[in-house]
Amino acid sequence: MTRKHAHPAPVLAALALLVLPALAQDAAPEPPPEGNLGTTSGAEIYAQVCQGCHMPDGRGAVGAGSYPAFAGNPNLASSRYMAAVILGGRRNMPAFAPEKVIGPYFEPVWLSDVQVANVINHIRTNFGNDYRDPISAADVRALHSDQGKTQ
Numbered sequence: 001m002t003r004k005h006a007h008p009a010p011v012l013a014a015l016a017l018l019v020l021p022a023l024a025q026d027a028a029p030e031p032p033p034e035g036n037l038g039t040t041s042g043a044e045i046y047a048q049v050c051q052g053c054h055m056p057d058g059r060g061a062v063g064a065g066s067y068p069a070f071a072g073n074p075n076l077a078s079s080r081y082m083a084a085v086i087l088g089g090r091r092n093m094p095a096f097a098p099e100k101v102i103g104p105y106f107e108p109v110w111l112s113d114v115q116v117a118n119v120i121n122h123i124r125t126n127f128g129n130d131y132r133d134p135i136s137a138a139d140v141r142a143l144h145s146d147q148g149k150t151q
Contacts, residue, residue, distance in 0.1 A: 040114050042122025049109060050119065053093070058127030065092040071127040079135035082120045083143050086111065097144065113137040113144075 037048055047056075053067040054060055060069035068075075075081055089095035098110040111119070114137040124131035 037109065037111070037115065040118055042118035042120075045111070045115055045119040046122055049096070049111075050123075058123070070123050070129065076124050076129055076131060079120050079124060079131070079133065080139070080143065082123070083116055083135060083140045086116050086120070087140070087143060113140040116140045
């Protein structure tokens with residue numbers, strides 16, 4: 001009994017149709033991330049960047065430094081004040097504006113204007129705060145201009 005073998009060309013063509021789209025997707029460039037955290041969620045940014053010093057419950061901490069509470073803090077009434085502090089840093093808090101981030105001890109973390117606005121809005125509506133006037137990325141961007149910088 002003789003066995004007929006399928007011609008390899010159609011089999012190879014079928015495999016190529018299955019594999020090539022997956023390879024093309026892997027080769028496609030990814031869009032640049034917002035900031036260098038890869039998220040624009042205010043809650044996620046708080047968890048990744050802020051809560052290490054300001055604590056998960058927003059109550060702040062005192063120890064090697066003094067990290068103010070977000071809960072019941074009257075400075076939060078001004079979203080522009082918060083944005084200026086996040087962008088430029090203050091006392092022992094580092095700056096998170098891309099043009100102000102410096103090393104060399106740690107991998108620099110910077111935030112886009114969208115990320116700054118979203119984390120501010122998260123803080124101002126959580127931890128017992130109820131400030132309902134949101135700040136926008138355009139408002140944050142204007143603060144760069146106020147400092148002679150544009151982004």
